[in-house]
Amino acid sequence: MSKDYQYLFGPVPSRRLGYSLGVDLIPFKTCTMDCTFCQLGETPCAVSERGDYVPMQDVLAELTQWRDRGGQADHITLAGSGEPTLHRHFGDVFRWVKEHTDIRSVLLTNGTLLHSSEVRAEAVLADKVKVTLSAWDEVSFQQIHRPAQGVTFDLLVKGEQAFRHEYLGELSVEVFIVDGVNSQFSNVRKIAEVLKTLNPDRIDVNTAVRPPAVSGIGPSPEEHLQAIAEIFGPNASVTASFRKPGGISLDFSEEALLGLLKRHPSSCKQLADEFNVPADRIFKTLKQFVTAGLLCEEQRAGTVYYCCRDDV
Ligand code: SF4
Known part of the structure; x- marks a missing residue:
């Protein structure tokens, strides 16, 4: 990726999405939560106010430039340095993708703002959406995610449920397993009960294979994750270990290496x-x-x- 791009990164290879061009609408690291397992490090101050965090016209101009230079990807994904739905106009990216390309669009969100009908109205524009659910009640939610003031487990679940009712695209849920915190089967069963109410198309079971925000947070062993996926049912699978999809690799350059490590x-x-x-x-x-x-x-x-x- 050229240094001409401030808001685009990749395309990065992903097991599920093939080559995925990332679009980052949020300054590092602005998020509604401060998850203990976050691989981006700690959130200095979790926020829930939406705003124009970066100029949308500049993001769309970069996308246009990327397309005009012959850029190719299997998906264009809103993800990156924080929670993308904090950007007041994140749906503009999905409108642009639909209007100007044949590429499918993806939203990776922690789901905390889906209680807002305005956010849901923009999120439904994505072809695929992945939300998170790693807790089963307010106490576990606070312990694992350390959210911004006013962001609660009840709001998260109600927002994700409302979104499922309105969204016709592919909805997946990522369950992030923190060893010793939500990894016990008794807790996993409680998460499974909440998951049922979301009726997702797919459930991804993940764990901290990369260094997390809080030291001492560890990954669960793969066999344990497999057993958890079985509890969640046939549409659940373990995605924790990165496996390169056949034939796809990034173009190597020092800049691309630094961009990925960021x-x-x-x-x-x-x-x-x-x-x-x-x-x-x-x-x-x-x-x-x-x-x-x-x-x-x-x-x-x-x-x-x-x-x-x-x-x-
Ligand atoms: S929601 Fe995502 S970006 Fe935000 S703190 Fe949690 S893991 Fe990090």
Whole structure:
């Protein structure tokens, strides 16, 4: 991705979405929650007020430029540095995609603002929507997500239920498992009861495979996640381990590497897989960036993860 783009990133390969061009409408890291497992780090101050966080005309101008330069992707996805529905006009991106491309659009949202009919009216414009549900009551919601004032479990669930009623596209729900917090089968069954009321097309079971915001938050083992997926039913599967879809890899450049690490702390092996470039070449570049002060290293369960420094 060229440095001409401030709001676009990727396209990044994803198991479910193939090549996905990311659109980031939110300054790093602005969110309605401060999830303990967030791979972007801690939210300095969780907010729930919607606004024009970045100029929409500039975002649409970048999309137009990307398309005119022959940009190709399987999906265009609203995601990135925080909660995209905080942007008052996020639906404009979906209108643009429908009007100007044959590409399918995706909204990744934590679901906390779907209680607003205005937000739902924009969210239904996406071809696919993924929301989150990792808690079963207010106490677990506060413990796991540390939301902004006024954002409650009840509002989250009511908003997601209302959205399911109105939305005809593909709705998936991500359940993020925090080991020892919501991973016990008794708690998983409670989450399953709430999930039933959302009637999602798909349930993705995820865990903290990358360094989370809070140290001490750990991933659940894969076999345990498989057992959790079974409790959720036949449309649930484990998505925690990144697996490269056949034949898709990112174009490697130092800029692309830094762009990816800004949003996804990764190990050298993960990066080698994602760029389809020998690990020793990636390692050499990573070390140069660490020496230059652009990246920092973080040890996690015996693996070194590379993250963009906050001030870069
Ligand atoms: S995981 Fe998502 S919802 Fe939670 S703090 Fe991070 S960006 Fe926000």
